[in-house]
Amino acid sequence: MEEELVLDPQLKYWVLIPISVVMVLVGLLRSSFTALLSPGPKKTPYKKIRETQFLRRAECFRASNNVLDVNQMESRRNYFIEKLNSSEYYSEKISTDDTPKNPFTDSSTNDALMSMMKGNLLNYIPQSLIMAWVNFFFADFIVMKLPFPLTDGFKSMLQSGVATPDLNVRYVSAISWYFVNLLGLKPIYNLLGDNEAMSTILAQSQQTMPNIGGPGAPKVDKIFQGCAENIKLIKHESIFDGIASRVIDVYS
């Protein structure tokens, strides 16, 4: 049995609990800030919306055409093929020149980049602030003894700044309590009814790229024609075929 280190009990009340409280509060505050700063729905020209919605309607038709019977199916199929091959629903005239536009002159791209940057800043700033706060006020504190042993590999991380090379790894500094909190606060946020607070902190790495309409994006007429091809190729199977026997089968 090795010697116990006697820690001042005041450390618990003035280091451990404040760090936890601050982290919970900052998480909650951050999620409300994100809600405040997130821009409302952006206004798009109605023709653009009409184009995407028509495309989505065609896709929905393709996905769930089996609720139609044969007559309905055929009339809708003809309608969609006709409209998709005409240019009625295009949002703008198809330009023939193939010179790619500079993506940064497009205002929608800039907006997307801006909102992504805001989200990133809201993720990083509070975390680095808390970390700086912990490092500044509670530097080199041995605040607690962990209830489970760790290998010496954690020494450099959990006891950084502690100039006692032979100290048991179970005695850790304030910054490691910060890390334990960072990982473990998810259930607390869940119980406080704020699912946003944690999900974004830990999901920093999986930021999605904004939809930049760069030179790689396919032209709208190509998409429409592809969709029309797909609709042509649908093998229609109606759910009304043999429905009576199936219903009897289920309920008999």
Add this chain to the structure above:
Amino acid sequence: MSSFAFFLIGGLLLAHSGYSSYELHQFAKEFGTELKSIPSDITLETIAGIMIVVIAAVGSINKASKLSINNEIVPPQNRYLKEIEMKKATKEHETIGINDYQGFESRISFIDIQKKRNEFSDWIKKEKHD
């Protein structure tokens, strides 16, 4: 409401056992005696506290009855969870007469105003005749 009482009792038990454990460790530190193990009453109290809190959590997810459109109280299909199969899940909507998306479906733009007005004028005419 009963689950709240359970949470309270369980929380009090946990708090009390925590305080006992704290005093015990202070005492042991003061007199330099080494604690071999936690006394069984504290252990039992802690376990009882955990069990009561957990039972409260499991019991507190139960679903309330709903008031149907015909002014009848419809008990939930199952006490704790909801059916996930489409045909069983929608059965409840049918008995109540309201589904989850009623708010959307009864928006002004989804209401057939002309039909409603016709119904109303028919009704008025009928009332006048009587």
Add this chain to the structure above:
Amino acid sequence: MSKKRELIYYIPNIESNKKDLQYVHDVTSLTLGIGSGILTLESYKGFLLYIFGYTAVNLLFYFVCCNKKAASFFRKPFHEIFLEDILSDMPGFVMMWCLTYALVR
């Protein structure tokens, strides 16, 4: 028609059940953390308490809430109730364990 019928699910109810299960799991992991901190369990004993307690609560949930027909509430009942969250709920347990362990001693 000998073809096997395709099951269609009602997504909002799946979400609601998941949320209820998550709630039970959250309360369980935090309470078990507090408990093992109070009992000043060390190293593997604490983790054993977590695994056993967690599984016991899941059994309670399985028999009381699911009423022994879990398949009609979860798509993959065994996996979703017993296995999926046991590791992701561990940090919450460890946090409360460390906190109460430090406070009690």
